[in-house]
Amino acid sequence: MSKPDILQMGPYPDWDQVPLEQSFHMHRYFEAADEAGFLADVGPKVRGIATRGELGANASIIAACPNLEVISVYGVGFDAVDLAACRARGIRVTNTPDVLTNDVADLGVAMMLVQSRGMIGAETWVKDGSWAAKGLYPLKRRVWGRRAGVLGLGRIGFEVAKRLAGFDMEIAYSDVSAKDFAKDWEFIADPVALAQRSDFLFVTLAASTATRHIVGAKVIEALGPEGMLINISRASNIDEEALLEALETGKLGSAALDVFEGEPNLNPRFLTLPNVLLQPHHASGTLETRQAMGKLVRDNLTAHFAGEALLTPVL
Known part of the structure; x- marks a missing residue:
């Protein structure tokens, strides 16, 4: 045959x-x-x-x-x-x-930790002699005990939330409806309201025409100048122009991103921002x-x- x-x-x-x-x-x-x-x-x-x-x-x-x-x-x-x-x-x-569910969830949580604690900059601080010359690295923000929002409680979103629970975080989520398996977490139907009560907003939605730019200017501004956006889903779920504008003007505190429109040729504006962690779409990238x-x-x-x-x- x-x-x-x-x-x-x-x-x-x-x-x-x-x-x-x-x-x-x-x-x-x-x-x-x-x-x-x-x-x-x-x-x-x-x-x-x-x-x-x-x-x-x-x-x-x-x-x-x-x-x-x-x-x-x-x-x-x-x-x-x-x-x-x-x-x-x-x-x-x-x-x-x-x-791939667990590896993607792992990277999402790792990105939150790396960005919140400034670990990339801290390593540079050691390697370039700043620690010896200037003293201690500038203080960053804690993760444990803070408020996390998960936009899309599917397979990956659920695993992200499970990991966040280990940090004693206050967890809420948005989805098409409340989930019976998530009774310990708060259901908030409106993504804007979810962002408003969150310090960290994880985007873990499947992408579709219905979810395109679901994270737009209103969600981003609701997350606010102290908030962090983490995207381990698809680039189309976020309005990149609104995201860039918010990062550049301080309307959003920071972002940690594994996916981009037009990748690997992402918008060069991302490359000069001090408040964004960039990853090369490798959330599932383990052997x-x-x-x-x-x-x-x-x-x-x-x-x-x-x-x-x-x-x-x-x-």
């Missing part, structure tokens, strides 16, 4: 690429000099797409693959996949939830999690072409 043809949207590590090549006929879209010509050539043969959360698969790519059956996303976010086009043609979509994500991508493709139930279906 011939191997199913798979359109590969972006590179994977060798530990994923080698087994993919063993099981499937991989067509590397990301290496094509002439993308349109490449799609015209291989598109009719393609039965599956292997992609990453930030790359997705848009309507034109899906249309170029008339025999497409399944899209397997490496990542929990699937907002870059045109789900309407998939629904119209009965194309299945999978992602890789759960396997253990990335290997588990790659395996789940392959397992979903294998299950589909074997006529078995998908492990983690989105559609």
Whole structure:
């Protein structure tokens, strides 16, 4: 039996690429000099797409693959996949939830600690001789016992809140409705009200058209000049222009960000700000999690072409 043809949207590590090549006929879209010509050539043969959360698969790519059956996303976010086009043609979509949840939550909490305690600047203070020449590092703010808000209490938001509870923080959250499993935490439906009562606001929402710029100027200003915004979700959930303006003018105290519009070519205004911690979209970036994500991508493709139930279906 011939191997199913798979359109590969972006590179994977060798530990994923080698087994993919063993099981499937991989067509590397990301290496094509002439993308349109490449799609015209291989598109009719393609039965599956292997992609990453930030790359997705848009309507034109899906249309170029008339025999497409399944899209397997490496990542929990699937907002870059045109789900309407998939629904119209009965194309299945999978992602890789759960396997990355705890690592993403870990990084979110670590970012809060690093930014609140000024650890990047403190290391520089030691290395550049300022400690010896100038004395003690300027005082920063504590974390324990303060108020945390979690915007989106899904898998990742729940794990973030669990970790914050270990710091004896006052925890509240916003979601579409109150959660039975979160009775120890305060439910606040309005994101603006959540931000207003929070010292730290974690954005852990899945991205969609409904959540685009849900963290806009009103939420950011409600968080205020002493507040910190931590985003480990998707860039589209935050109005970056409003965020930059608030960071530059002091309307927002600080931010810790793992995702950006247009990444890796983020807005250069971020690079000069003293009150923002920047990370290269690596919240799931551990060897253990990335290997588990790659395996789940392959397992979903294998299950589909074997006529078995998908492990983690989105559609």
